[in-house]
Every structure is written in C-alpha cells, then in structure tokens.
Amino acid sequence: MNRLILSLVVLVAFAVSSTGTVAVAQDHGHADHAEGADHDHAAHAEEADTDHAAHDHADGADHDHATHAEEADADHSGHDHADHAESKEFKAGDFIIHHIADAHDIHLFGDVHIPLPVILYIEGHGLKVFMSSALEGHGHGDRHYDASEGVSYTMHAEDVVDAEGVALASAGSISAAFNGQKLSVWDVSITKSVFGMLMILSIMIWMFGSIASQYKKNPGSAPKGMANALEPLILFIRDEIAKPSIGDKADKFMPFLLTSFFFIFFCNLLGLVPFLGGFNITGTIGVTIVLATLVFLLTNLNGNKHYWGHIMWPPGVPLPVKLILVPIEVFGIIMKPTVLMIRLTANISAGHIIILAFSSLIFIFGNGGEAIGAGTGMGVFSTLFMIFMYGLELLVAFLQAFVFTLLAAIYFGDATHEPAHH
C-alpha cells in the first residue's frame, strides 16, 4: 500500500508537469477532487474554448463550486469563464468532507463509481427504487433523474438553504418533485455506509457461523484456523471486558458486546482499505447513534433498584447537593451513550480527515501545478506521514472498538450491579 501511495505521488507530479491536466491523477482514490487544483488556468481556458464552445454561460448556477468543477474536459454544459478564477483554487475542506460523508455510490477512483440502489419512500407516490447511476451528470453539481412517472429527482451537490438560512436539503441528499411540486421524501437508500455495514454484518454471520459449527463439530478440541484467530478476541472481551465490568450477569450482555465489538472493529478496518471507496461506516453518525441507542436501552431496561436509586435519590449526600446531583445524574443517562456515539464517530472520521488532509497538502503545495518541486517534496513528506498515520489508525481501529465495548460493559455493570455495602 505504501508503495502504491509513493507511485501515485510520482504519477501526480509527472502528470502536473507534463500535461497540465491530471487525468492520470484520477487513479488516486482520493485525488479526484484535487484535479481542480491541477488545472492550470491556461489549459482550463483552452479546453473550455474547444470542448465547450457552445456552452451555456447562464447555466453556471450549478457550477459555482470549485471542487465539483474538476472535470472541465468532460462533455457537460455549464462552465462559464467567470467561475475559473474560483475553480482554480483547491478546497481541501470540501474535498475531505466529500470523502468522509456518506454517498449514494461507491467512488473507486477517477470516474469509476459503483452505483448503489436508491430507495425512496415518497408520500403519495409510494416506494421508488432506482440505481444511483440513473442520476445523470456525475460529479458535476446537482444530479438529476426524470423518471417516467413524472417524478423528477435531484441529488444536491451542496447544502441548500432558503433565504432565511433554514436548511432545505443537505449535500448528497435526494429530493423529489412532481410537476414542480416538492415532495416529502424518506430516503432509505442503500448508501455507501449502509452497503459497507451490510457487507460487514454478512461477513460476521458467515465468520462466526462457521466458527460456531466448528466448535459444535469438534467439542473440546483445540481451535483451528479462523476460530484460532478470533478466539483470543472473544476471550478478551469475555474475560477482560465483560466479566470485570459486569460480573455475574456478564453472560446476558455477551452477545451485544461481542457483536458490537466485532462490528465496530471490522468496520474500522474496512475504512482503512484504500481504493475501496473510503468506507467511513463507524464515522457515520447514523450508524453510531444506533449502537449508542442500543447501549442506552440495554442499560436502562436492565437497570435495577440500586441503579435508579443512585440516580433519583443518591444516598449519603446532603439534600442541597442532591438537588444538584439528581439533574446531573438524569442528564448522564442520556449523556453517557451520546458520548460513546460522538467518540466513535469523531475518532474514526478524524483518522480519515488527517490522512485526506495530508494528501490535500500535496496539491496545496503544488499550487495547481505551478510549484512542482514543492508539490513533490510535500508528496514525499505526506506519504511518510500517511504511512505513520495508517499504522496509528490500525491501532485506533482496535482501540475504539475496545473502548466502546468496555464503556458499554461498564454502563451495563453499573445498571445491574447488586449493592454489597448497603
């Protein structure tokens, strides 16, 4: 992988110096947006003149976003020259957000996307299913799909706000309209994160199902193969996390702890595989909120008298302190799982952001192809740093799964712990 990154840096440098356009750099899974930076002004203008002679300057509304204008050589309309001053600049922030945010297709590299099913429940129109490839105009602002039933879909490239600043649609979301009338849409698409999640969960079923049958077939024998590899982790969760935190009632919570540990761990690892579309499953708040909600429910539905007593009327505390403590404790019921959710999302997203930021640095230092030396130098430095970061992220992938499981186990333990002292 390291060697791949290095060779890609060389490719980027070569492309910048030789052509001024970076069709080659699109091979970089993360570099597609960077092309905007590599377009030098002259080449851009030239291409615009030749390829887009007939294009509609008034249509620029969709294209006033620098990061989405990267494929100037593509055969779509809507580049007006006034935008070029903006589009020349590489916006690392947008580039990074685009890559860690959820999406309706898996972007492998360059123009290669794996389309995913879009599933919409539209009030009054029922369930609508189509592949995301039906949305036309990939990577060039808003994408549209006019279905035959008269419903037209728009996938927004940017957050849409009305005049008062009220959010109407967020970037990447799909809205539907019927005869120009905006429809109320429930988007239950198989997005990139959902797809990755289903993939991981399927792998888990296969993996642990086959391990279980192996144990059943040879009871009492030493573990082999996959069972041998995963048994230490299972024992680690049982003996180092569940039993010390929960005690006698650990068995009851073991299925949840094991499932969430392996789910988080495998999702984290999938997010570190390059050229696979940059899955950011555990960095997607929609996924972690579900895990946190389950922790919340399991904690409070299993809470015993002792647990609730300590929250609602903490013993051994003077009354004025109780008045302060009780709201804090009640707030803590919700706060604890919320913190779990935020910690996991933020940690995993942060890892991705750092790696993406260092790849962005190459293009920022390269200054749109004008400073090749600086770009190349930064490329070498960034690559070395990214290798280090990948190592760190591997550790974080395990650590965050461990931390989530450990804290969940501690909360379960708090809720079910029987008082020994009073």
Next chain:
Amino acid sequence: MGALLTPAFGTVFWASIAFLVVLMLLRRFAWGPILQALSDREETITGALDEAKKVRLEMAELASSNESQLKEARAERDRMLREAREMVDKMISEAKGKAKEEADKEVASAKDAIALERKAAIVELKAEVGTLSLEIAERLLRDQLKSTDEQQALVNRLIDESPLN
C-alpha cells in the same frame, strides 16, 4: 457539513434493522454455541488439571506407602536374617558342645579300655614270664643235674643250707 453531524434517516433505519437482526442471529447461532463450547472446554481442562493433580497426589501417597512398606520389609528381612544367624550360631555351638562331650566320653571310655587291656596284658605277660622262667629253670636244672654226682652234690648242699641244723 450538516450531513456529517445529522444522522440520516435511511442509515439509522438500515443500521437498526441490520444490526438487530445480526445480533439476534449471532446470539442464537454463533455466540451461544461458541461461548458454550469455550466454557465447556475450560471446564474440561480445569477438570483434567484437577484430575491430574489428584492423581499426582495419589501417586505420591502410593510412593510414600511403598517406601514405608519397603522399609518395613527390609527391617523384617534384617530381623529374620539376624534371627537365623543367631539360631545357626546357637545350633553350631550346641552341636560343638555335644560333639566335644561325646568325644570326651569316647576318649574316656577308650582310655578305660586301654587301661583294662594293659592290665590284662600285664597279667598275661606275668603269667607268660613265670612259665618261661620255670621252663628256663627246668632246662637249666636238667643240664646241671645230668650226672649222679652233681645231683648228690646238690642234695648235699641243699641239706647243708637247710635250717635243720
């Protein structure tokens, strides 16, 4: 940016369903059997270790009892040997005493017999010597008294010597 911090309805929807379904499936078909198998195996191993410990203790006990038995046996053997030796010694000394007595008796009777024999021999010899002496004297006298003169002479001398005078 908003998309990053707001949980998307679709994601929550799928995540809830998929995670819960997988949780239930794994609990029923994977975690249950796996954890059961692990604790079973642990029990087996603990049991086997306990068994081994017990057997080791038994072995040690057996060894120590063997040892003591061996010691007893050895002592028994020593005692028996000693007794046997004592008995042998006693028998030998007894036998020796008896033999000596016997021999002494034998020697004494032999001595007695010898003494008796000698006495008899001496008596016989005396008788023999007497007879021999008489024969010698007879022959001598016959020689000396061959002539009448000599007989006369002797009668004379004897008369002379007789206390008749």
